[in-house]
Every structure is written in structure tokens, then in C-alpha cells.
Amino acid sequence: MTHFDPLYSLAGVLVGLLVGMTGVGGGSLMTPLLVLVFGFHPATAVGTDLLYASATKAVGTAVHGAGGTVDWKVVRRLAIGSVPATLVTLLALAALGTHLESTGRVISLTLGVALIATAVAIFFRRRIVEYFTNDRPPRPERQVAVLTIVLGAVLGVLVSLSSVGAGALGMTVLLILYPRLPTNRLVGSDIAHAVPLTLIAGVGHWVLGSIDFVLLGSLLLGSVPGIVVGSLVATRVPDRVLRPVLAGTLAIVGGKLVL
Template identity: 40%
Template sequence: MDWKVALGGWVVGLLIGLTGMGGGSVMTPMMIFLFHMHPALAVGTDLVYSCITKLAGTIQHVRQKTVDFRILGWMSLGSIPGALMGSLVVRYLEHQVAIDAADRVIGQMLGGMYILIVLAMAWRWWRKRRGTAPIAPGRVPRVALSVLGLAAGFLVGLTSVGSGALFVSVLAMISSLSASRLVGTDIAAGVLVTGVAGLAHLAFGNVDLRMVVSLLVGSVPGILMGSRLIVRVPEPVVRVGLMTLLSWSSYNLLK
């Protein structure tokens, strides 16, 4: 048991409890910059960790009937093969390109993803302030759901980032789901895509299972604490902090 890793897991869990986001967005750069893991190993470890943490939430949301299975099904038609494709690209880079070059390419992809997520968070914040009405759930085109799922799944399998931020952003853009059903559908979609991609990375040897255990030891109490603090800490403070951290991580990965 590595207590430094567990402490890092607690910090990430606290962010997830406060914002519903921050898992892959913070976990992967933490493993790269603080624990000096290779990007490919950090990606695989984060995917397995994310799948386990989201599974309990999915079970609870299914019991509460806050999962839209129609949207989940059509998105999963794209996101599951997309996650496999992204994982295979990582595998290809590891074996067909020099290790240092592969780490650099994956790091640059991560940096690009962080920029996209910061922009998506800012866009959602702006739309929320304007009160723009999205498309009603029943009118969302099925093909659009699958195509968006394919793109999001590919990026998650490639970088481990975005199973929360990407799916929430996509669903917020194209549907008018209630907050509870938006979160529930997002978490269920995240379990599927991180589970598939995580198994692929595990088969490729890109998962540190001991680190997964240490992260879970810290993140579970962190999530519980964050969930209680959410009513006391202003959401804009947490969002700005998360966006600042992502911007800093992006700068360090792309420079």
C-alpha cells in the first residue's frame, strides 16, 4: 500500500464528489507528474480505476431509475468500438514507435484533450448562464448519438480522459435531460467505455494493479467527503480551480 498514492486518490475523489468530474482529468496528470509513470501506463491504470469507481454509482442510478437507457444504448454502439480503437492506437504506438517518441505523442494527445475539456467546461458554463435550451431527448437523432459516442470513446481509450467531461458535455449539448438523469446516464456510459478500454489496456500490460488498489483506498472516502461538502463550496470556485489545473497540465505536456 502506497499512502502517497492513496492521498492522491483522496484528492481526486474529493474533486469527483464536488463536481461530478475530475477523475481522468486529474488522475492521469497526477500519475505522470507526481508519480513519474509513463503516459501509456498512466492511461491504462486510470481506465481500470475509473471503471471500478463508476460501477457503484451506476448501480445506484439504475436503482433510482435515473439512467436513460435509450440514449445510453445508442451512444454505446459507437463508444465501445471507439474505446477499443483508441486502445489499439496506444498499443501500436508502444510497439511500432520508439518508447520515448511514443510517450511524447501520447503526452501531446493528453495535452490536447485537456485543452478541449477546458473549452467544453467554459462553453457549458456560458450556456448555463444564457439559459440556452437544448434538443428534447426524444428528438435526438440516433446516428448522431452513435457518432458522438464513437468519437468520445476513441478519445477515452486513447487518453483515459473524458469519460465524465466528454459525455456530460455531449449530453448537455444534444438533450434536455434532467440533472439527475444526465449524471446517471453519463456515469453508466463511463462504466462501459472505461471497462472495455481498461480490459484492453490490461491485456496489453498497461495497468499497475497495485496503484489501482492504493488509489481506491483514498478515493472512496474522498468521494464521500466531497459529496457532503458540495452544498458548502461554491461551484464556480471548484470549476475554476479544475480548469486552471487542466490548463497547467496541458502546458507542461505540450511544451
């Protein structure tokens, strides 16, 4: 367990600002920051971020649910794949030992790959979605259901190992699978699915001993006001400037973790 350090709260403010301005999940920014800058073990960084994400996404789900922008059929399909995959991944981590050097390397490698994939999804999302949807006949409903479950399983493994993937990556694939659903309903569904996913994975990491509650409190102390301020100034910063800068940063950090 760490001691309180104002720098952790400052990091929370910076990440909160970026989350508020870009909408990118905090795990894509906070987890590599904890590993590379503050030197936390990858398992501790991932576990702490997961528990933090479950709380913040629960609030987001309540907002989207009240506004009717959650498609619970999509959420169920994702959860059918993600919950078992998360449990299996946690059991594998327990068998390996979360704080071993080899386990840390596996988590760092997964985090790096997930960050690079997230950078690609952020920068090329429109082109990717158009490539898979333009001039193509609608997929059969059964195929869509199966692919959604598979997506949930992939996200379950990725999020449990890296705390990254449920946001930019999940949304990109959902836009391909459900081109006729309004984007706000897909966003709401993605956030709603992230609640049980991050909660189960976070509690699993807690049981495995990879949660730092002092760090968690410090991050929340800074990130909550940071997200509020970032959301307020988001409209003043051009998306064409933020998107390539953010994608490039994630790609560089992901490459460093992989190498």
C-alpha cells in the same frame, strides 16, 4: 510493478476530495498527476485509471439505475459508437507498442488536449449549451441518434488514449443534443455508458501490459474515503469559487502536457 507508497494513497485522498466536491471525473485529475508528479509512463497512468474508473462508475450506475435516472436508449447509442472506436484504438496502441517513447508522447498530447477541452467545458458549459439550444428548432430524431453515435466514437478514442473526456465533455454535448431530458437522466446515462467504455479500455490496457495493480490498490485506498468526505463538504464550498479554480488548473496542466 511498483512498490506500495503512501504518497499514492495520499494522492488518491486529494483527488477523491476534489471529485467529491466538484463531480469532475478522477481521470482529469489523477492521470496527469501520475504522469507529471510521480513520473509514470502515460500508458500505465491511463490504463490503471481506466480500470479504477470502471469499478467506481459501476457503483454509480447501480445507484442511478435503481433511481430510474438512466436513459438506456442514450446509453445504447453512445455505446454503438464508443465500443468499436475503443477496440480500434486499442489495436492501434498494440501495433505501435504502448511503452515506446513515441506512443507515450501521443498519449500525453491527447491527454493535454482533452484536459484543455474539459476546462473549457467546465467553465463555459452554460454558455455553450445556451448558444446551441436557445431559439433553435428541435433536431430531427434521426440526426440526434447519428450525432450521439458520433459522440460515442469520439469519446471512445479520447478515453482509450487519455482516460479523460467521458465526463465534462460528454455531458456538455448530451445537454445540447437532448435539451428536453432532465439533467439527472443525462448524468445517469453518461455514467452508465462510461462503465462498458472504461471496462473495455481498461481490460485492453491490461492485455497490453499497462496496468499497475499495486498502484491501483493504493489509489483506491485513498480515493474512496476522499470522495466520501468531499461529497459531505461539497455544499460548504461555493461553486463559483471551485469551478474557475478547477478549470484553470486543468487548462494549465493540459498546456504543460501539450507543450
